[in-house]
Amino acid sequence: MGRVDAEPVLQITLPLPAWDGQEDPKLTPEQLDCIAEQLIRKAVGNNPQAVAEARRRLEAGETPVVEDCTREPGK
Numbered sequence: 052m053g054r055v056d057a058e059p060v061l062q063i064t065l066p067l068p069a070w071d072g073q074e075d076p077k078l079t080p081e082q083l084d085c086i087a088e089q090l091i092r093k094a095v096g097n098n099p100q101a102v103a104e105a106r107r108r109l110e111a112g113e114t115p116v117v118e119d120c121t122r123e124p125g126k
Contacts, residue, residue: 095120 078086094117095101101120108115
């Protein structure tokens with residue numbers, strides 16, 4: 052079978068701080084927020100209303116469901 056070149060399923064760009072020499076570097080809260088934002092946008096199709104709804108549900112402690120976040124208001 053030949054080689055298949057495909058687009059990456061998900062590419063996340065993070066603002067990376069300089070490595071401070073610690074053996075087990077951790078992601079900062081800002082980096083985790085960046086990952087979450089990009090995953091939300093990827094899931095809901097970069098729709099500003101759906102992104103806002105997903106954020107609202109997360110902040111309320113709910114589990115956002117893509118179908119619910121992308122549904123037209125009032126439906």
